[in-house]
Amino acid sequence: MGTQARIQTAFRLRPSLLERIKKEASFRKQSVNAYVETVLERETQLIWPKLPKEFFEEPEDLFNCKGHIPSPTKEMLETDPKLAHIWNIGA
Numbered sequence: 001m002g003t004q005a006r007i008q009t010a011f012r013l014r015p016s017l018l019e020r021i022k023k024e025a026s027f028r029k030q031s032v033n034a035y036v037e038t039v040l041e042r043e044t045q046l047i048w049p050k051l052p053k054e055f056f057e058e059p060e061d062l063f064n065c066k067g068h069i070p071s072p073t074k075e076m077l078e079t080d081p082k083l084a085h086i087w088n089i090g091a
Helices: 017-029 032-044 059-063 076-080 079-089
Strands: none
Touching: 017 032, 076 079
């Protein structure tokens, strides 16, 4: 969470929910604001998918998709110069 500037905002909550939030924050020895911020940070964090190690045969394959998508046919490469150029980059 760090020391970034905060923006004051307001939410409308059911009284029973607000009471539970206050109790949980107190139990955790946090202010209501700190507790709510902690919960919202956890629930909205970006989670990047992880690929299994076996996905890449070699480390340099990270940006090489040739082994992971179907290869174009010879006819496709002969009739589509743009595809042939892209396909042959790094070959």
